[in-house]
Amino acid sequence: MQQTHSAPEVTEGDRSPRFPRLRELVSHRRGFSDSEKTAAALLLVATVLALVWANLPLGSSYDDFWHSTVSLQVGTNTLGLDFRSLVNEGLMTLFFFVVGLEVKREFALGELSTWSRAVVPVSAAIAGLAIPAVIFLLINGSGESSHAWGVVISSDTAFLLGALAIVGPRLPGHLRTFLLALAVVDDIGALAVIAIFYTDEVHIIPLIVAAVALVGIWAMRYVTVAQGPLYVVLSIAVWVALLASGVQPTLGGVAIALLIPVYAPRRREVERAAELSRAFRQSPNPVYAQAAVRGLLNSVSVNDRLHTLYIPYTSYLILPVFALANAGVHLSPETLGAAIRSPLTWGVVAGLVVGKLVGITGITALIRAMKLGVLAPGLTLGRVGGGAALSGIGFTISLFIIDLAIDDPQLQDEARVGVLAASLIAFLLGWAVFRIVDRVQPPSRMSLVLARDVDPARDHIRGPVDAPLTLVEYGDFECPFCSRATGSIDEVRAHFGDSLRYVWRHLPLTRVHPHALLAARASEAAANQGKFFELAPLMFGHQDALELDDLLGYAASLDLDLDRFEEDMRSSEVVSRVRDDAIDAELMDVHSTPTFFICGKRHSGPYDAATLIRELYESGQASAPAPGGPGSGGSTPQNAGLG
Structure with missing residues (x-):
């Protein structure tokens, strides 16, 4: 009997939760962490507070507060920043530092570590940077406003993920991974634009000081003591030197992050x-x-440690404070009237809403049509279009560039109105696209068929790759039911012989099987040396011994190259392959093991050999067994199943 891991039932005596519809909506968006939802909520609350504060009938208290100055004097040198600049050039350096850490990790170990995986999101991100800027310049081709084209190029990752969790598909599958990879490239492009186009004057000597401090940060990988204090001192030196040089000092955070080493444990x-x-x-x-x-x-790498340390501060404190400092627009009738008539406002709206949707969706469709790249299973153009629409929520960096690109306070307010309006329209447009896509292809239909066709170059297959019958199992090496199912698979393979191909895919249930993910990666490392189906039965036979030392012992017994085996277990290729299988399973709403697909259709109910054999015949692709052939007492093929 197939096992399903489910939450305990609520008894009649339990109190009903408050706001049940809202809780149900959010809880059904699997694939999103609570921290992402909380960060987006705090950012939204801070934005609303800024708007309310700026429009209170208390005179100009909002502007007066954020223009209050803080000064630091050392000898004859004085550093003076108002509160808004302190946030935008000081606190936001830590935000860009965390962005830089994420960029470094994605290119070293993550979704962008191999070109075959990165080609579609990288191309889509580049188009999502360029097309909005072109649309903006078509509307604002001259005057002071034309310099603000950078406002429309970048998406807000926190708001994007929060919006996706609320209005996106219930099972986001590969869409979330696609948008995260796209956001990384988007951030790189935005930072490059800030460095190149929004730096007015550069002083060489402070820039040289910053470069020397950056070299010192790079050399810190060879220091074994007092790393923390030295990193802090050198980082402060970089920030102060860049501020004195005229270069946007927040870029120092990115430069520092890119020099910090990242590696798998x-x-x-x-x-x-x-x-x-x-x-x-x-x-x-x-x-x-x-x-x-x-x-x-x-x-663990310094990159991982620092990212874990600082991401709560940037998500829960710095970004909300930034929104509070920059989103306060005076929504007076005069301001709104000027915004409605302003080409700057409409350029921002058109650039973010239309540019992101057309750029990201269009280049994705073009790359797929030209067969230069492929979309992951379940990642249809409709879903990409919904994500592209939500990418028009350009908030953090858009508001940041407004402060750099525009000097006139009235024009700044018009641009901010455009950013706020574009973010709201993008949210509603994304919701509409996802609802249309779900109506055309209901998620329930996707759960009944195999999301990704069998690929001999990627999948682990027993039997002829062109066999007419296919049995796909999503399994977990620590799951006792998967271990017992190997006997059924042996009988099924013996029955059909060369008419059947058996395929294994990963679904490590880490919440109940703490070693399942490590075992899955070990199997992929063994596969790189041609021993997947030799290691699998060893792990099934020793499910209570799946620690790293145990896995290395099994690998040694198979005469595998242990150094390569251990290195492959940590490689981005292996990590991505296991993750892809798990995301495919989530897309099909598969949440228990073993789960079987028979000739592409999901099997439900018992998975004993007789039931699987009967359903393979009922699939219409199997003929009745010949006398004396497979299933009538014939010989059993060698190495049947996983055992």
């Missing part, structure tokens, strides 16, 4: 950390405590 550091922890457990003292902490920190 290495076994020797992990083992060293475990040894130090054991030593502290046996003899707790301050020396061993410091050594254990240092060992744990050294077992």
Whole structure:
């Protein structure tokens, strides 16, 4: 009987949750973390507060507050910034630092680490940068407003993910991954535009000082003590030098992040950390405590540590404060009337709403038509169009560039009205596109058929690759039901012989099987050395021993190259392959193991050999067994199933 992991039922005595419809809406958006939803909510609340504050009948308290000046004097040198500049040039440096960490990780280990995976989102992001700017310049080709074309080029990742969680498809599948990869390239383009086009004057000597400090940050990878304080001192030196040089100092955050090393955890550091922890457990003292902490920190890259440390501050504090400081537009009848008549406002709206939708969707369709790249399973042009519409929510960097590109306060307000209007229109447009797509192709229909066709170059197949019958299993190496199902698979393969191809795909249920993900990656590492179906039965036979040392022992027993095996387990190719299978399963609303697909159609109910054999015949692609052939006592093929 197929096992389903579900939440416990609510008893009659339990209190009904408040706002049940809202809770149901958000909870059904699987694939989104609570932190993403919270960050988007805080950003929205801060925006509303800024608008309310700026329009209170209290005179100009909003502008007066954010133009209050803070000064720091050292000897005869004075550094003076108003509160808004302190936020935009000071706090936002940390935001851009976190963006830089994400960019570095994506290109080193993530979705953009291989060109075959990156070609579509990279091309879509470039088009999503260029087309909005062209549309803006068609409307604002001259005058001071023309310099503000950078306002329309960038999407707001926090708002984008929050909006996707609210109005996007219930099962986002690969769409969320696609939009995240696109957002990384989008951020790179926006930062390059700020550095090249919105830097007025450069002073060489402070720039050289900043470069020397950056070299020192790069060299920090070879320092084993006092890394934290040294990073802080050198980072402050970079920021101050860039501020003095005339270059936008927030770009220092990106430059610093790109110099910080990123790598997957290495076994020797992990083992060293475990040894130090054991030593502290046996003899707790301050020396061993410091050594254990240092060992744990050294077992993961500086990039990962700093990203984990700072992402809550940027998401929950810095971005809301930035919105509070920059989104306050005086929505007086005069301002709104001027905005409605302003080509600047309409250029921003058209650039963000139309430009993002046309640019991202159009280039994606073109690349697919020219067969230069392919979309992931379930990532239809309709879904890409919905995500492209939501990408018109250009908030953080758009407001940031307004402050850099426009000096006239009235024009700034007109541009801000355009950004706010475009963000609202993009949200509603994305909602409409997703609703139309869901009506044309209901999600329930997608769960009944295999999302991705069998690919001999990628899938793990037993039997002839061109066999008329196909049995696909989504499984988990730590799942006891998957282990027991290997016997059924053996019988089915013996029955059909060369008429059947059996395919394994990953669905590690990490919430109930803590070692399943590691085992899945180990199987892919073994596959790179041609031993997938040799390692799989060893893991099924020892489901209580799937730690890294155990997996290395099984690999050694198969005479695998252990250094390559361990390196492949951490590689972006292996990580992406396992993740892709899991995302495909989520797209089809598969959440239990084992789940079978018979000739492309989802199987429900028992998965004993007799039931699977009967359904393979009922698929219409299998003929009745010949006397003495498979299924009538014939011989069993070698290496049947996974066992």
